[in-house]
Amino acid sequence: MTTERKTPITIFLCSVASLAYEVTLSRIFSISLWYHFAFMIISIAMLGFAASGTALSLYPRLKKIEHLGRYALLLGAAIPLSYLLANRVPFDPVRLTWERTQLLAILLYYVILAIPFFCAGLVVATGFAVQSQRSGLLYGADLLGAGTGSLGVLLLLGSLAPERAVFVLSLAPLTAAVVSGTARLRIGALLCALLSLSILVAEPGFARLRISPYKGLESALRFPGARALKTYVSPFARVDTFTSPAVRFAPGLSLRYLEPLPPQAGLAVDGGDVSAITAAGSGRGLDFLEYLPSALPYVLGKRERVLVLDPRGGLQVLVARRFGAGEIVGVESNPLLVRVIRDDWREFAGNIYGERTFTGLGRSWLRGRGERFDIIDLSPMGTEPYGSFGIAEDYRFTVEAFGEYLEHLRPDGVLGVNLYLIPPPRTELRILATLIAAMEKRGIREPSRHLAVVRSWGALCLLAKLSPLTAADIEAIRRFAAERWFDPVHYPGLTAAEANVHVKMRSNDYFEAVSNILSPERRKRFMAAYPFDIAPVSDDRPFFHYFLKLGRLGDVYRIMGEKWEFFLEEGYVVPAVFLQVVLLSLVLLLLPLAAGKSAPPKGGGGRGLLPYVAFLGCGFMFVETALIQKSILPLENPSYAVATVLAGLLVSSGAGSLLGHRIALLQSPATVAAIALLILVCGAFLPAASAALAPLALPAKICLVFLMVSLPGLLMGIPFPTGMRILGEAAPSLIPWAWAINGCFSVLAPILAIMLATAAGFTVVLILGAAAYLLAFLNLRHFMGGGAPPR
CATH class of the missing domain: 1.20.1250.20 (MFS general substrate transporter like domains)
Incomplete structure (x- = not known):
C-alpha cells in the first residue's frame, strides 16, 4: 500500500481512538470526581491538538509523512499510560478548601491527559502540512474517524467499565502503526498491544479507578460493617449496590416516629448520587412512610392514578402504595437503575418497577401522552442533601416543565415536589417562583390559593393544586402537620404565628420568603433584593x-x-x-x-x-x-x-x-x-x-x-x-x-x-x-x- 493511501487510514484510526478516549475520560471524571469536572476534557483534548500545531511550527523537521507510524505508536502507548498516571494524581476538589496546591494538580491533569491528544494532533496536522491539496480527504477521514469513535465507544462502554475500556481503545492507533510503520514499529506496536490486553485481563490494583473518598459511595463504605455488593455499567452510568449503616433513607422523618427503619440497601450512581432501596415486605416497619413530609399530597383528594417521576430506589412508590393509590406509574430517567432493581432486587423492593414503569425524562414522557393523573410526585432526593453543580442543566424544574406537569393533572389533581432543606433558602424559593410563573402562564390568577408548603427539620414538601385549596384541604394539611410535628410554611389563611412552632428556627425566614414570593406586589422587589438569584428559569437557560x-x-x-x-x-x-x-x-x-x-x-x-x-x-x-x-x-x-x-x-x-x-x-x-x-x-x-x-x-x-x-x-x-x-x-x-x-x-x-x-x-x-x-x-x-x- 502506498504512503498516499496509508495516510487517510492512519488518520481515521487515530481519530477513532482520540474521540473515543475523550468520551471515556468524561465518564471516568464523572465517576472518580464529579460530573462538573468532566467538561474539562474537551478543553484538555483541544489544547493537546493545538500544542501539536505549535510543535510542528517550532520544529519543521517533524513534518514528515514517514513519521505518521511513530506518532500512531506514541498515541497507542499514551492512551493507557496517561490514564494510569492521571489516576495517581492526588487531586480532589473537596481538598481545595484547605489545600491550595490542589490547583497545581489540575494543571498536572492537563499536562498528563493532553499528551494522547497531542500525539493524535501530530498525525492529522502532519497530514495537512505535507498533503495540503488533499485536505478535504484527510479532514473527511479525521471527522469520520471521530464520528465512528463517538458511536463505537458507546458499544464498548456498554460491556466494559470506562477504566477498562481505555486499554481496548489503544488498539486502534496501534493498528495504524502496524499499517503505516516500519518493521521495527510493527514489533513495538504488537508489544504495546499485548501489554494493554494483559492489563485489561489481569486488572491489577494500580489500574483500578480511584474514586474521591468524599463521594457518597466511598464515604458510605467506610462505615463499620459496610459492604460493596455489585457494580453495573452502561455507556452513560455506573450503578453500585452496597450495604452500610450510612444508608438510612427517610427524608425529613417526623420526630414523633421513634421506631427503627426497615432494612435498606444503598444505590450509588457514578459513585456519588446515593439513594436507597427499602425492603417492601417489612410489615409494620413501613409505618414510617406516613411520617414523611412527602406523604402530604396523598392526604388530599383522590389517589386513583399516581405518577412518580424519578422514583430511584422507589421510596415514593411505597408511599403511594401505603396510602392506597390505585394505578401507580413510574418514569425513571436512568435506565440502568431500572434494570438493576428489576433484575436483582425485584423481590426485596416489592417489584416497584412493574409493568407501568418507563424510562426517560418525565416531562418528555408526559408530552407524548394524553394521560391525566390525580397526583404527580416529584422527589429528587438521595440519602443525603447535596447541591447540584451550578452549570449542570436541569430540565425538570423550568417554567415549561412545570407547565407540562400541570397540564397532565386531573381537575382536582395535585403536584407534589419534595426537597431537602439546604440553608440558606434558595432551591425551594426558585422552585416556588418557577411554579408560580407556570401557573400564571396557565391563567391561574391567584397561585397562593392553590399552593401549600410544609417543612420538617430537614425536608420540605411543596404542593400545588389545579383547583383552589378548599376548607377541607386546608384542614387536612393543618392536621397532617400538627400530628407529625411538622411546620406549615404556607396555606391560604396561615399566619406567621402558626408557621414556626414545632421545629422552631431562630427566625421565620421560610414563612417570610414564601409570603413575599407569593405576593404579586412584593415579589419582584423581594427577588431583586435577595442575595441569591431565585428567578424562574426557562428551557433556554436551564441552569436551575x-x-x-x-x-x-x-x-x-x-x-x-x-x-x-x-x-x-x-x-x-x-x-x-x-x-x-x-x-x-x-x-x-x-x-x-x-x-x-x-x-x-x-x-x-x-x-x-x-x-x-x-x-x-x-x-x-x-x-x-x-x-x-x-x-x-x-x-x-x-x-x-x-x-x-x-x-x-x-x-x-x-x-x-x-x-x-x-x-x-x-x-x-x-x-x-x-x-x-x-x-x-x-x-x-x-x-x-x-x-x-x-x-x-x-x-x-x-x-x-x-x-x-x-x-x-x-x-x-x-x-x-x-x-x-x-x-x-x-x-x-x-x-x-x-x-x-x-x-x-x-x-x-x-x-x-x-x-x-x-x-x-x-x-x-x-x-x-x-x-x-x-x-x-x-x-x-x-x-x-x-x-x-x-x-
Missing part, C-alpha cells in the same frame, strides 16, 4: 442550580461562612479554568511567532487567512454545544443528546469534507455564508421539532435528531479543509500554526459558550455560532478577493 448574582458575591461569601468552595460548586471553576486555558493558549500561539517560525515566505499573504480558521473553531464548537443542549429535551437524556449530536455532526461533516474535496464549487465563500443561515434556521426549527418528536419511540427520535443536525453538519465539514488547501498554496509553512490557532479557539469556545448560556441562554450561543461563520465568510471572501477558490 445556578444562584449567583455578580453584584452580590461579597454578601454570598459572608452568608456562606466565608467558604469559597461554594463558588466552586456554583460553577466558578469554569471561569477559573477559562483563564488557565487562555494563558496556555497564548503560550501555544505566541511561541512560533516569538521563534520566527510563523512567517510566510516573501510575497506570501497567508497570515490574512488565519482569522478564518479561528472563526471556524469558535463557530463549530458554539454550534455543537448549543445543539447538544437543545437536543436533550427531545431525546430525554443528556447522554443520548451528546452521543447523537456528536455522531451526527462529525459523520456528516466528514462526509461533507469528502464531498467538498470532489466538488470545487462547494469550496467557495458562499458555502460558509450558507452555513450561517442554516444554523439560524435550525435553531428556530428545533423547539417545534422537539414537541413533534415527543410522541415517538426513542430510536426514531435519535434517528431524526441525527438527520436534523446532519443538515448543517454536511456543509460545516467543508470550510476548514478549504482553508488548509488555500493556505498550502499561499504559505504552507503556516499550516501547523493555523492548526494550533483553530485548536486554541476550539478549546476556548465551549467553555465560553457555557458562560454565555448561563447569562443569556443557548439561543444566543447558537446565534453567536452563526455570527462566527459569517465573519469567517467575510474573511475568506476578502482574502480571495471575491474570486473562485484556486485549484
Whole structure:
C-alpha cells in the first residue's frame, strides 16, 4: 500500500481512538470526581491538538509523512499510560478548601491527559502540512474517524467499565502503526498491544479507578460493617449496590416516629448520587412512610392514578402504595437503575418497577401522552442533601416543565415536589417562583390559593393544586402537620404565628420568603433584593442550580461562612479554568511567532487567512454545544443528546469534507455564508421539532435528531479543509500554526459558550455560532478577493 493511501487510514484510526478516549475520560471524571469536572476534557483534548500545531511550527523537521507510524505508536502507548498516571494524581476538589496546591494538580491533569491528544494532533496536522491539496480527504477521514469513535465507544462502554475500556481503545492507533510503520514499529506496536490486553485481563490494583473518598459511595463504605455488593455499567452510568449503616433513607422523618427503619440497601450512581432501596415486605416497619413530609399530597383528594417521576430506589412508590393509590406509574430517567432493581432486587423492593414503569425524562414522557393523573410526585432526593453543580442543566424544574406537569393533572389533581432543606433558602424559593410563573402562564390568577408548603427539620414538601385549596384541604394539611410535628410554611389563611412552632428556627425566614414570593406586589422587589438569584428559569437557560448574582458575591461569601468552595460548586471553576486555558493558549500561539517560525515566505499573504480558521473553531464548537443542549429535551437524556449530536455532526461533516474535496464549487465563500443561515434556521426549527418528536419511540427520535443536525453538519465539514488547501498554496509553512490557532479557539469556545448560556441562554450561543461563520465568510471572501477558490 502506498504512503498516499496509508495516510487517510492512519488518520481515521487515530481519530477513532482520540474521540473515543475523550468520551471515556468524561465518564471516568464523572465517576472518580464529579460530573462538573468532566467538561474539562474537551478543553484538555483541544489544547493537546493545538500544542501539536505549535510543535510542528517550532520544529519543521517533524513534518514528515514517514513519521505518521511513530506518532500512531506514541498515541497507542499514551492512551493507557496517561490514564494510569492521571489516576495517581492526588487531586480532589473537596481538598481545595484547605489545600491550595490542589490547583497545581489540575494543571498536572492537563499536562498528563493532553499528551494522547497531542500525539493524535501530530498525525492529522502532519497530514495537512505535507498533503495540503488533499485536505478535504484527510479532514473527511479525521471527522469520520471521530464520528465512528463517538458511536463505537458507546458499544464498548456498554460491556466494559470506562477504566477498562481505555486499554481496548489503544488498539486502534496501534493498528495504524502496524499499517503505516516500519518493521521495527510493527514489533513495538504488537508489544504495546499485548501489554494493554494483559492489563485489561489481569486488572491489577494500580489500574483500578480511584474514586474521591468524599463521594457518597466511598464515604458510605467506610462505615463499620459496610459492604460493596455489585457494580453495573452502561455507556452513560455506573450503578453500585452496597450495604452500610450510612444508608438510612427517610427524608425529613417526623420526630414523633421513634421506631427503627426497615432494612435498606444503598444505590450509588457514578459513585456519588446515593439513594436507597427499602425492603417492601417489612410489615409494620413501613409505618414510617406516613411520617414523611412527602406523604402530604396523598392526604388530599383522590389517589386513583399516581405518577412518580424519578422514583430511584422507589421510596415514593411505597408511599403511594401505603396510602392506597390505585394505578401507580413510574418514569425513571436512568435506565440502568431500572434494570438493576428489576433484575436483582425485584423481590426485596416489592417489584416497584412493574409493568407501568418507563424510562426517560418525565416531562418528555408526559408530552407524548394524553394521560391525566390525580397526583404527580416529584422527589429528587438521595440519602443525603447535596447541591447540584451550578452549570449542570436541569430540565425538570423550568417554567415549561412545570407547565407540562400541570397540564397532565386531573381537575382536582395535585403536584407534589419534595426537597431537602439546604440553608440558606434558595432551591425551594426558585422552585416556588418557577411554579408560580407556570401557573400564571396557565391563567391561574391567584397561585397562593392553590399552593401549600410544609417543612420538617430537614425536608420540605411543596404542593400545588389545579383547583383552589378548599376548607377541607386546608384542614387536612393543618392536621397532617400538627400530628407529625411538622411546620406549615404556607396555606391560604396561615399566619406567621402558626408557621414556626414545632421545629422552631431562630427566625421565620421560610414563612417570610414564601409570603413575599407569593405576593404579586412584593415579589419582584423581594427577588431583586435577595442575595441569591431565585428567578424562574426557562428551557433556554436551564441552569436551575445556578444562584449567583455578580453584584452580590461579597454578601454570598459572608452568608456562606466565608467558604469559597461554594463558588466552586456554583460553577466558578469554569471561569477559573477559562483563564488557565487562555494563558496556555497564548503560550501555544505566541511561541512560533516569538521563534520566527510563523512567517510566510516573501510575497506570501497567508497570515490574512488565519482569522478564518479561528472563526471556524469558535463557530463549530458554539454550534455543537448549543445543539447538544437543545437536543436533550427531545431525546430525554443528556447522554443520548451528546452521543447523537456528536455522531451526527462529525459523520456528516466528514462526509461533507469528502464531498467538498470532489466538488470545487462547494469550496467557495458562499458555502460558509450558507452555513450561517442554516444554523439560524435550525435553531428556530428545533423547539417545534422537539414537541413533534415527543410522541415517538426513542430510536426514531435519535434517528431524526441525527438527520436534523446532519443538515448543517454536511456543509460545516467543508470550510476548514478549504482553508488548509488555500493556505498550502499561499504559505504552507503556516499550516501547523493555523492548526494550533483553530485548536486554541476550539478549546476556548465551549467553555465560553457555557458562560454565555448561563447569562443569556443557548439561543444566543447558537446565534453567536452563526455570527462566527459569517465573519469567517467575510474573511475568506476578502482574502480571495471575491474570486473562485484556486485549484
